[in-house]
Amino acid sequence: MTAILRARGLGKRYRRRWALSDCTVEIPAGHVTGLVGPNGAGKSTLLNLAAGMLAPTTGTIEVCGGRPADGPEQLAKVGFVSQDTPTYAALSVADHLRLGARLNTGWDDALARARVERLGLDPAQRAGRLSGGQRAQLALTLGIAKRPELLLLDEPVAALDPLARREFMQDLMEAVAEHELSVVLSSHVVADLERVCDHLVVLSASRVQVAGEVDELLAGHHRLTGPRRDPATLPSDQHVVTAGHTDRQTTLVVRTDGPIHDPSWTVSQVGLEDLVLAYMSRPDVGRDTRPVLEVLR
Numbered sequence: 001m002t003a004i005l006r007a008r009g010l011g012k013r014y015r016r017r018w019a020l021s022d023c024t025v026e027i028p029a030g031h032v033t034g035l036v037g038p039n040g041a042g043k044s045t046l047l048n049l050a051a052g053m054l055a056p057t058t059g060t061i062e063v064c065g066g067r068p069a070d071g072p073e074q075l076a077k078v079g080f081v082s083q084d085t086p087t088y089a090a091l092s093v094a095d096h097l098r099l100g101a102r103l104n105t106g107w108d109d110a111l112a113r114a115r116v117e118r119l120g121l122d123p124a125q126r127a128g129r130l131s132g133g134q135r136a137q138l139a140l141t142l143g144i145a146k147r148p149e150l151l152l153l154d155e156p157v158a159a160l161d162p163l164a165r166r167e168f169m170q171d172l173m174e175a176v177a178e179h180e181l182s183v184v185l186s187s188h189v190v191a192d193l194e195r196v197c198d199h200l201v202v203l204s205a206s207r208v209q210v211a212g213e214v215d216e217l218l219a220g221h222h223r224l225t226g227p228r229r230d231p232a233t234l235p236s237d238q239h240v241v242t243a244g245h246t247d248r249q250t251t252l253v254v255r256t257d258g259p260i261h262d263p264s265w266t267v268s269q270v271g272l273e274d275l276v277l278a279y280m281s282r283p284d285v286g287r288d289t290r291p292v293l294e295v296l297r
């Protein structure tokens with residue numbers, strides 16, 4: 001696997017609070033990777049570290065084989081659309097495209113113009129007069145037309161209507177297929193990611209809870225339902241992600257590479273949303289190794 005993003009022991013602390021802790025993850029090139037987690041999980045922090053907008057407190061991060069934002073060549077390889085969809089209020093849509101062409105060596109002007117036209121954006125309209133969704137579309141157009149190797153998108157579809165969301169995701173998949181683009185996009189809405197992502201990173205409580213190829217993650221997780229039982233009695237190769245009990249019944253989500261032979265369990269598949277929720281609701285989230293709130297020494 002060629003990694004487009006590689007983090008080792010990466011952490012970012014704001015005063016006493018760890019926004020991201022002990023993050024070791026590799027994101028493969030040529031894929032759309034979903035970064036999913038609840039509000040405050042550390043998604044924006046990881047994307048900002050990857051874009052070189054923030055410096056790590058601990059550990060290292062590499063994107064496209066180099067340090068983030070380390071010189072013009074490295075800057076040209078990475079496109080970043082932050083959560084606040086940055087545009088210049090006083091500049092028109094056409095000005096933004098001209099600016100994009102000036103600042104980016106690999107600028108694809110035909111693509112930018114075609115996209116603006118298809119979206120029905122008036123080239124003469126100032127960005128400050130666009131709706132929130134239109135501004136987001138403009139910022140996304142700039143990110144795609146830059147033709148980066150890696151496109152980092154922080155909640156790109158949050159401001160878009162459902163049809164625009166679907167079209168945007170379609171655009172993204174086409175760009176990945178045609179131009180060997182790698183994409184990492186964050187969202188806390190799994191349904192948004194389900195259609196386009198083939199790789200997933202679940203962040204919760206400032207930590208990576210699980211990461212991998214979506215198909216492999218789905219194949220390796222099962223829901224087990226059966227008579228009430230202590231999860232500690234399961235074979236050691238069955239890792240319990242979550243456990244729920246009634247007086248008589250136990251329901252578990254487990255991760256395992258092998259088949260489940262125990263006939264007392266009813267085994268069912270786990271969907272992506274269930275899998276993400278299972279990791280987000282783990283009782284030990286944030287407590288397993290280093291505390292989320294660490295006392296400054």
Ligand SMILES: Nc1ncnc2c1ncn2[C@@H]1O[C@H](COP(=O)(O)OP(=O)(O)OP(=O)(O)O)[C@@H](O)[C@H]1O
Pocket residue numbers: 014017018019020037038039040041042043044045046083188
């Ligand atoms: N500039 C900052 N100063 C202090 N704390 C910050 C700062 N930016 C982020 N944080 C804290 O870091 C943690 C992670 O924030 P981050 O924005 O990375 O989360 P997120 O997963 O992107 O959340 P959301 O889905 O709400 O956008 C949060 O607890 C947040 O309060």
